[in-house]
Amino acid sequence: MDEVARIISGLAGTPTVLCVDDEKIILTSLQEQLRNNLTGIEIEIAESGEEGLEVLRDLIEENVLVPVVISDQLMPGMRGEEFLEKVHELCPETLNVLLTGQATADSVGAAVNRANLYRYIGKPWGEGDLKLTVREAIRAWGRARNLKQKEQELREAHEASLRFVPGEFLSALGKERLVEVREGHAVEANMQVVFADMRSFSKHAESLGSRPAFDLLNEYINILDTEFRAAGGFIAGLEGDGILALFPGPPADAVLAGIKAHHKLLEREQSESNQPNIQMGLAVHTGDLVLGTVGNSERLKCDVIGDPVNFCARLEGLTRQFDTPMIVSEDVAKAIGDDAKLRRIPAVQIKGREELCAVYEVLDALPEASKSSRLATLGQFDEAVQMFEAGNQEGASELFNNICDLDPTDQVTAHMIKLATLD
Known part of the structure; x- marks a missing residue:
């Protein structure tokens, strides 16, 4: 089993390649050649950029993976580079192939810069060239997907480690990751x-x-x-x-x-x-x-x-x-x-x-009520503390008792009454 077959077989569902061209004969040819050279992949077609976006949105809603989109450049309405740019916005991981015999350097450059263009294929194309391009695109897409999954697993492992060792603790030690910490x-x-x-x-x-x-x-x-x-x-x-x-x-x-x-x-x-x-x-x-x-x-x-x-x-x-x-x-x-x-x-x-x-x-x-009552007797309490520390337990006890009469919930003062009595 080659790498492309392993990538396809390892996916949860059947991936789809989307082909968009305003000429039915071109779409039929693309569909037949891709089916002859790729197994385990569905081929969807659309006759315009607008229709292609509708198909793509439906696939996304159904959680279907789309590793590659192939689009003609010169189509009525939405041009190829504009369509592929919108594809990139919807599916940033998808690799795009521009298929045309009349593309300008500017249109190809725009597709490269804004649409994640993987390759440009001129018309007429050879079946071997199409096969190689799509297989290599799927291989690149699969590797990028696998790398992203590994990075996600590493992030999750790192986040899990921070539940046991706070990130602030690692920062204080001058470390970014738990694996860097040594005895x-x-x-x-x-x-x-x-x-x-x-x-x-x-x-x-x-x-x-x-x-x-x-x-x-x-x-x-x-x-x-x-x-x-x-x-x-x-x-x-x-x-x-x-x-x-x-x-x-x-x-x-x-x-x-x-x-x-x-x-x-x-x-x-x-x-x-x-x-x-x-x-x-x-x-x-x-x-x-x-x-x-x-x-x-x-x-x-x-x-x-x-x-x-x-x-x-x-x-x-x-x-x-x-x-x-x-x-x-x-x-x-x-x-x-x-x-x-x-x-x-x-x-x-x-x-x-x-x-x-x-x-x-x-x-x-x-609680607010307790705080207010403590503040109301704060002066008496401070005076009682000074008496207690000066050895005047009798005077301190009298003041502490006065405070408790005003606020029976004051447990600190109640404790001080016991200490003053013991002394």
Whole structure:
């Protein structure tokens, strides 16, 4: 089996060669010669450019492949090069052959430039020349089609790899493709680190069942991924219901993305009454870290290492301790200025740090009513925090209790009352 036969046999349907000429005797001759020399191919004919376009549109609608179109140049109405130009617009992969004894250099040049002209054959033609031209055109069309399919497969494979290793991660390593990554590739960078954790996922899994809980987790991840990408960030790691994201831009990008993600979850809660609520704790920190590959030649994993990563993970743990949706570090709070409404929580001891660390609650991540009530008592809260840190637990406890009387839903203040009482 020669190459042309292999190309034809490998197609899902029967391909068609379209012949267009205003002389019936020419069409009959073309049809007979092509049928005698080509097997497995249909031959369609048309007596004008306009009719040829109708036939071609019908073939396209029926998903019929048209590797070659042969057209006369001098026809009433639409001329050959104009017809082939429109063919090229409809079927860019189709190879076109101009058949005429009176074509000018300009018309041939126009067909070459605008109609993907494969070859020009003069009239009268020899059957051997026609056979060779059409077979070579089908061979060239088949090779181009095969190359395009291979390129598509490579693109799909590359896109699939990016679902496992973000393109931003590869870019940070100075690589374009996953196959270029080797063990030990690493780069230092200053980035914003975000840790997010879905609250009560185990309870959801128990109450919903494994598959619905799995779908809920993917919905949650998709919401965060959308907001993070919109702000220039990307998810660098997934561990169960925990998400690690990185932002190459300024800290405000990460903070505002976290706020928007919380708002999306609140909107979902209000609009989907039959669905379980998704609540999340999220923390943001900033600093120098290392992005790179760990493992060996048989198995590699892209990872992020550095103190900011560990510190941010522990910050996220404080969102559960204080029962608030979002916390940022002092470095982030200083960097974002007035871009978000914050409330400083008394300095806390964080594992791995000798000194106490100031942390900030992000009020913009709260529902609007809760945010408004927190802002209304912000002055009292700041005063109570100062008393607490100065050792005046009695005065701090009194102020914290006053705040809770005004806003019983303020869980951070309720937690501070317990701490002041213990001290």
